[in-house]
Amino acid sequence: MTEDSDLQGTARARRWINDAIETIEADFNRSADTHLLRVPLPACLGIDLYLKDESTHPTGSLKHRLARSLFLYGLCSGRIGPDTTIVEASSGSTAVSEAYFAQLLGLPFVAVMPRATSAEKVVQITRYGGRCHFVETPCAVYAEAERLSAALGGHYMDQFTFAERATDWRGNNNIAESIFAQMALETHPVPAWVVVGAGTGGTSATIGRFIRYRRLTTRLCLADPEASVFHRHLADRSVRTTDGRPSIIEGIGRGRCEPSFLPELIDRAEAVPDRASLAAARVLSERLGRSCGGSTGTNLWAAARIIAGMAAAGKTGSVVTLLCDSGERYRSTHLDPRWLAERGLVLEPYIAAVEAFFERGVSPDAILVA
Incomplete structure (x- = not known):
């Protein structure tokens, strides 16, 4: 791959990120x-x-604010691009909101959730085009989300680490x-x-x-x-x-x-x-x-x-x-x-x-x- 093609690829990715941020801001x-x-x-x-x-909120909960902030944080930090699969560990509501924003940007989304999560939240995630990946206990969501993200070459949003710094x-x-x-x-x-x-x-x-x-x-x-x-x-x-x-x-x-x-x-x-x-x-x-x-x-x-x-x-x-x-x-x-x-x-x-x-x-x- 030549230097020119590298620059063209970078420019395309930057244009996509610019468009993605504009799409989220327009939704807001x-x-x-x-x-x-x-x-x-x-x-x-x-x-x-x-x-x-x-x-x-459009996705029905407090977590809509967090999901928007996490997506903007990931986009502006260079961690989310036009082909990134988004993975999140969640008890449900954050996953619903993140599935909404992933669909808005045309990105695949996988929610790692406890099997006991309410059926209504599962339906909402799939309605927004997301996929649910279940674990048996709440404490298992972290490692499984990290493993799955690595296997898919995706981005683990990790709301439990980044929530306090993603919001202004x-x-x-x-x-x-x-x-x-x-x-x-x-x-x-x-x-x-x-x-x-x-x-x-x-x-x-x-x-x-x-x-x-x-x-x-x-x-x-x-x-x-x-x-x-x-x-x-x-x-x-x-x-x-x-x-x-x-x-x-x-x-x-x-x-x-x-x-x-x-x-x-x-x-x-x-x-x-x-x-x-x-x-x-x-x-x-x-x-x-x-x-x-x-x-x-x-x-x-x-x-x-x-x-x-x-x-x-x-x-x-x-x-x-x-x-x-x-x-x-x-x-x-x-x-x-x-x-x-x-x-x-x-x-x-x-x-x-x-x-x-x-x-x-x-x-x-x-x-x-x-």
């Missing part, structure tokens, strides 16, 4: 920002609760900038707390850095499934893995402390039982008139603890959390009575506890103890 330009919903709290006067509704945390309409801009005209425009879960840790890193960059008084709370390692790592930095049964809440909580998770940015952690997450998601869905996934329930339970504490101390202010995705993605799992019964998941006491929070302003945990 077509997509309106997600809404910030105010949730009535009549029992907690002076305290306002808001939900950033990330389910309205200073602005550029990231989720943090969007939240605080939308809060500008509210009674308490600077939230006392923002409550988020962590899967990769990318969202908590973006919000935590933005808070510091803008020198805000807002504090950041991690809402974490009980089975996850993140809240354990915050309590004891030597703890980096868990060996127990994984959480059934998809998208947040991990068995290992991911490279993108930055514990120094977290001011408080709340460990939430899976039953509490599912119950809170159901109650919130009824009150909002829109379906919420389990991770949104985790966020709500943690936010309810904070709000009840504020109310008991006579404090006022605002609390913001995320509606991460729709419950429609879990029709075959969390919303299926048979699926719950097979796992012995009784939600009624937890549902009553969440209702008591809304009606009386008390912590849901206080109702369970009583």
Whole structure:
């Protein structure tokens, strides 16, 4: 191959990358920002609760932002070209969003996922032209994605490593900038707390850095499934893995402390039982008139603890959390009575506890103890 043909090949690849970035930017330009919903709290006067509704993204979840950032990061770093097969390790939602962007750019996409991933997510991935490659346990996704990427000569996106660095945390309409801009005209425009879960840790890193960059008084709370390692790592930095049964809440909580998770940015952690997450998601869905996934329930339970504490101390202010995705993605799992019964998941006491929070302003945990 001559030097001229090498230069021509490089020029073609650069043109393709330029076109790919323009395609992603055009897609972003077509997509309106997600809404910030105010949730009535009549029992907690002076305290306002808001939900950033990330389910309205084109691919239906918070992970749409991450997937877009990861693709731009890969393109601008020279790791994605016109013939690159994209491979990702995911519990489902990131894979759905990445399959969408891969299809947008005409690239093959393979998602390495636990076999227990909800069927609805698998359907969405294949609808966008992606292929699902299953492993038996969540902890096996990393090595298998890396192996498969090497075998295919592709690019392993590795959201768990690159999530915290792919997003421009200073602005550029990231989720943090969007939240605080939308809060500008509210009674308490600077939230006392923002409550988020962590899967990769990318969202908590973006919000935590933005808070510091803008020198805000807002504090950041991690809402974490009980089975996850993140809240354990915050309590004891030597703890980096868990060996127990994984959480059934998809998208947040991990068995290992991911490279993108930055514990120094977290001011408080709340460990939430899976039953509490599912119950809170159901109650919130009824009150909002829109379906919420389990991770949104985790966020709500943690936010309810904070709000009840504020109310008991006579404090006022605002609390913001995320509606991460729709419950429609879990029709075959969390919303299926048979699926719950097979796992012995009784939600009624937890549902009553969440209702008591809304009606009386008390912590849901206080109702369970009583």
